[in-house]
Amino acid sequence: MAETGSTTSTFFTSLSLGALGFDPGFSTVVDLATEFGFDAVEPDLRHLRTLSEQELAKLPDQLADRGLRWGVAGVPVDLSAEAATFAKQLVELEAHAATLAAAGVTRAGTWIRPMSDTLTYRRNFARWVERVALVDEVLAAAGIRFGLEYVGPKTMWSTERYPFVHTLAEVRELLAAVGSSNVGVILDSFHWYTSGETADDIRQLSASQVISVDLNDAPAGLERDEQQDLSRMLPGATGVIDLASFVGALRDIGYAGPVKVEPFNAELRELPVRDAVARTAEALRAVL
Known part of the structure; x- marks a missing residue:
């Protein structure tokens, strides 16, 4: 079987079937991750909420018995939502964070909406600083690190009146304004590429500032500014993105x-789930 984890002692590979477009259930995810040599699985908060405290406590050992650990969880809070919605989700977050912590999850993240029709950059920045700090307070108390993913394609951030954070440099400014060592960045090679960044931009970060990493390639035949956020390729599929430099940094x-x-x-979503996982494992192994 493909053993993606054996390719590097630095990273650990995580299987997220949701990110591949599948939802076969947690036990199937664990089976497939084991079969194809992944090191970790993405926490499924919906599944975790169905378990008892005793079942949650057993999960880390059960995963370890399969050679697995946890990857990064999603944060069920929309930081761009209207005030009432955000406030409600923030209240609910404490229970969600407790569930994740009880299962041994230590990383969680969300993405930054890179535009607004109503908020100027400065107003949006101030709101994000405040809201990130509030979410981080809850996650940090549960022992969970918080990652923010910027979205790079111009075809997305230019679609509303006011562009917002969509580069690594801007994320670093946001992190500095929040001022918490518990908050970091989720790096995606696709967003790194579409933002026109280099390996040296990554080298401006410390290891502790990177919460999680996504490896993707970009479709061929498009200019950088023509790339679409919801159309990407498996790592190394086209060579449009210099993944060797990204991984090297x-x-x-x-x-x-x-x-x-x-x-x-x-195309990947049209495959049987096992075939999709096999292709993903092979692509990761080749790039790493």
Whole structure:
């Protein structure tokens, strides 16, 4: 079987079937991750909420028995939502964070909506600083690190009146304004590419500032500014993105966290789930 985890001592590969476009259930995810040599699985909060405290406590050992650990969980809070919605989700987050912590999950993240029709950059920035700090307070108390993923394609951030954070440099400014060592960045090679960034931009980060990594390639035949956020390729599929430089920079800073694939690829979604996982494992192995 493909053993993606054996390719590097720095990263650990994480299987996220949701990111591949499948939802076969948690036990199937664990079976497939084991079969194809992944090191980790993405926590499924919906599944975790169905378990008792005793069942949650047993999960880390059960995963370890299969050679697995946890990757990064999603944060069920929309930081761009209207105030009332955000406030409600923030209240609910404490229970969600407790569930994740009880299962041994230590990383969670969300994405930054890179535009607004109503908020200027400065107003949006101030709101994000405040809201990230509030979410982080809950997650940090539960022992969970918080990652923010920027979205790079111009075809997305230019679609509303006011562009917002969509580059690594801007994320670093946001992190500095929040001022919490518990908050970091989720790096996606696709967003790194569409933002026109280089390996040296990654080397400006410390290893502790990187919470999780997504490895994707980009479709061929499009200019950088024509790339669409929801149309990507498996790592190394086209060579449009210089993944060797991306991965090399992560090695240089000593990153030692999860690496997953999130291609939003229609062709991959049409495959049987086992075949899709096999292709993903093969692509990761080749790139890493």
